[in-house]
Amino acid sequence: MSSLLAYLIPIAALDSLNPTTTAVQMYLLSTPKPVPRSVAFIAGVFITYWAAGLAVVLGANRLTSNLPGLPPLLMYTLQLVIGIVLLIVGWNLNKSATKSQEVKRPARLTIVQTFLFGSAATLWDFPTALPYLAAIERIVRSQFDLFTTMSILAIYNAIFVFPLIVLLGLYIYLGERSVNLIQAINQSVQKWGQKILRVLLIGLGILLIVDCIAFALGRPIF
Template sequence: MSIEIIGTVLGLALLDTLSPSVIGVTLYVLLAGPRRTAALLGTYLGAVAAAYFALGALLMLGLGAVVPVIDGTALAWGEIVLGVTLLVASYRIPRQGAAPEARSFTVRAMLMLGLGTWLFEFATAVPYFAAIGIMTSAGLAAAQWMALLGAYVLIMVLPGLLLWLAWLALGERTRGRFETWRAKPASGSRATLSWVVWIAGFLIVADAAATLFPGTVTVPWR
């Protein structure tokens, strides 16, 4: 597994840290100050990470079985269509709704909320699916893609972990800033999501072009 593949996949993971749901729910729980905050946030963030890891593993295993029997040229043209569609769609991204909120502070509720976050953001997890496609195209061994996928989902929930650690370290001194962040509308979220979709679309088109025009177009993860 080359450093280029690692860098590309983890770079896509950094795009996924821009998701508002993990940040919003983490701030909501911290500011509400329930008992067992550590257990509740650990359950929530763990559920989000586990759901994405499980989905990624299923996609990797499924794609690994299907891709070899599909004509490479046909698959590449399919990637071109998908990538161009994403590039066009990046200019027409609708404004996102508010992130879901926790209604009760129980471990079970936080587990369900974590799964709800996964479902809520499933349709916009474009960098995630681009990363899965890149790892599949690279033909990584199971141990390699599992480690890389694990790092990806850890980076996805990193903002929540960092907010939690900041709260543990600074306590009430962070309340004013956290309340501002929670109350502030997601200004610029449309532009941010547009850039995320555009970058993912570009990477998909580049991967397809490397298949259709070998020797002319090269990508670092191949």
């Protein structure tokens, strides 16, 4: 399992570079008494992403168990598709990022509504969560028991929401003095985030494709 975690942790770190959730968290921290709402938002993102990942893993496990002769080829075919899509998305990321979209802010800011907003935003982005799908494909291939699978997904999602926790921690530690720092972080993310994400997506896509080629030659990397 340690080798799997060594593979998943960098992917989770890549996946955590989510401009949507980061922008919402920064907005929430700019509202009066933001800590409960920020905690609710993080909980909504974490629980929903974890549950969606678990549902996909369980569904894929059931599918592969019904196709005993196909799993290796099926898994590597899926990995190849994900790798190619990651490569294409990464290559075109800067072009699509030129048109900035304003993040929709929750109209109401009760704790329950903020939790549901985090959940809804996560579900909306889930079909395009390519790094998560790459991680799920590797988890499915490992064929762990249910408890281990749930634990691995929890570790992945803890890393996914870690930037949101850091922002909340900065606010708790610095209070109102954190406003300028958070704004500076936001500007840095807007300036460098897309460029870094582009490189990482292309790198991960190439790695997945190379691993598929190595599998076809009888020498899989992972």
